[in-house]
Amino acid sequence: MAKDNAAPPATPSPSFEEAFAQLERTVQALEAGGLTLERATNLFQDGMRLARSCHDMLDATELKVKQLQVNFGQQIRLIDGEGNGPC
Secondary structure, three states: OOOOOOOOOOOOOOOHHHHHHHHHHHHHHHHHOOOOHHHHHHHHHHHHHHHHHHHHHHHHHHHHHHHHHHHHHHHHHHHHOHHHOOO
16 A cells, blocks of 8 residues: 655644743743753743744734835825825
8 A cells, every 4th residue: 555645734823812822821831830840841942932933923913014004105195196206
């Protein structure tokens, strides 16, 4: 029998809110203490991954907002007649 070499379906990335909530739970667990070194290390790694993911999502959203602001500003200038050159 031939093996199926298809990749497993990708799991969707969590939303910002989901990732942030998981990060909060991770921080709380680390702050509570009482963990083995291995568990604390794993939680710390998970927390760093979640923090990076949240940071990346915020950066992407900030870029989108800036692009929208620029586009909006250009549209307003066109409406106000500033983009039509000298009269």
